[in-house]
Amino acid sequence: MTGPKPSVDRLGRLLNLVPYLLARPGILVSEAAADQGVSEKQLREDLELLWVCGLPGYGPGDLIDMALDGDRVTISHDAGIDRPLKLTQDEALALVVALRMLAETPGTGTRDVIERALAKIENAAGDLADAPVAVKLPANAEKLDRVRAAVEGGHALQMTYYTAARDETTSRVVDPMRVVMVDGRAYMEAWCRRAEAVRMFRVDRIDAFTELDEPSAPPPAAVPQDVTDGVFRPTADLPLVTLRIGRHSRWITEYYPVEDIRREGTGEEWVVTMRVTDLGWAQRLLLGLGPDVIVVGPPELLDRIRAQAAAALDQYSSPAG
Incomplete structure (x- = not known):
């Protein structure tokens, strides 16, 4: 039985895919898939990912662009990836440092993949990989160790x-249940007495905590959540946001859980609906995305964004004091 290929293998395939397609405009997707040694479905997924890759700025002219006409594909803009890439010494060292840092992150579930990728890059970097660079994450590791010890101690905190969703800092008493790693981040799952519900608290967002004398006593209704598909679990009672997004913002549908995607007109624009925990969070997110994303609803979110945009314009128009 063959498992999924490591992410590092896909990265290498993607970096070579653009120059391969540039040399074969209009090639059949099935033919390209056979040459790359992957299924046609996998190649189409790779092409969808390439659509949102490119140069910093990520605006028109920065991202890789292509024409996927039925069963044929043609690269129309390569974003500078016109030949198989070779890392510079600085780039190789940056990758080595990043991977060493990731390997030091407590609870990382894909350590074997990281170590294989690190070995390949260190081999390619040659003598440069022996540079005296040591990577440790003492602050993160120390905080996670202290939280784990507090949870194992069995006391309320x-x-x-x-x-982040409300951009506020609060004080609360919680009954810890467990510490879990989800998507590379550490969370403490606990019964929150303030919310009267089970909550997942990101360890790096816990500013301070004190162990209380009383024991941790989650009520019988406090059941650990299934985090197989991530921490955020959209429910019908959460606000529903509708967006019209252009090609360059389709990454939203990969990064955030969405309920529906509908293509409009020629298919260049998508209408996306998604649940959010808080309209304030959605407001801050969407204000930073620029004109490629248009908010369709709800009306309250539109009013919030208009009001904040108007306030920002007033600041620009006011004479400097």
């Missing part, structure tokens, strides 16, 4: 926590 008084903690200060930053909630």
Whole structure:
């Protein structure tokens, strides 16, 4: 039985795919898949990923572009990847440092993949990989170790926590249940007495905590969540946001869970619906995405964005004091 290929193999395939397709405009997808040694389905997934790859700026003219006409594909803009890439010394060293850092991250579930990728890059980097660069994450590791020890100690915690969705810091008492790793991040799952529900708290967002004398006592209803598909679990009671997005913002559908995707007109624009935990979070996200994303609803979110945009324009029009 053959398992999925490591991500590093896919990265190498993607880097070579653009120059391969440039040399074969209009090639059949089935033929390209056979040459690359992958299924046609996998190649189409690779092409969808290439569509949102490119140079910093990620605007028109920065991203790889192509024409996928039925069963044939042609690269129309290569974003500078016109030949198989070879890492410079600085790039190789940066990758070595990043992978060493990832390998040092506590609880990383794909350590074997990381070590294989690191071995390949160190081999390609030659003597440069022997540079005296040591990577440690003492702050993150120390905090995670302290949280784990507190959870194992079986006491309730008084903690200060930053909630990114609402951009606020709160103080709360929680009854810890466990520490889990999800998508490379450490979370403490606990019964939150303030919310009267089970919550997942990112360890790196716990600003401070104190162990209380009383024991951790989650109620019988506090059941650990299934985090196989991630921490965020959209439910019908959460706000539903509808967006019209252009090609260069399709990454949203890969990064965030969406409920529906509908292509409009020629298919260049997609109408996407997604649940969000908080409209304030959605407001901050969408204000940073630029004109390639248009908010369709709900009306409250549109009003929030208009008001903040108008306030920003007022600041620009006001004379400097």
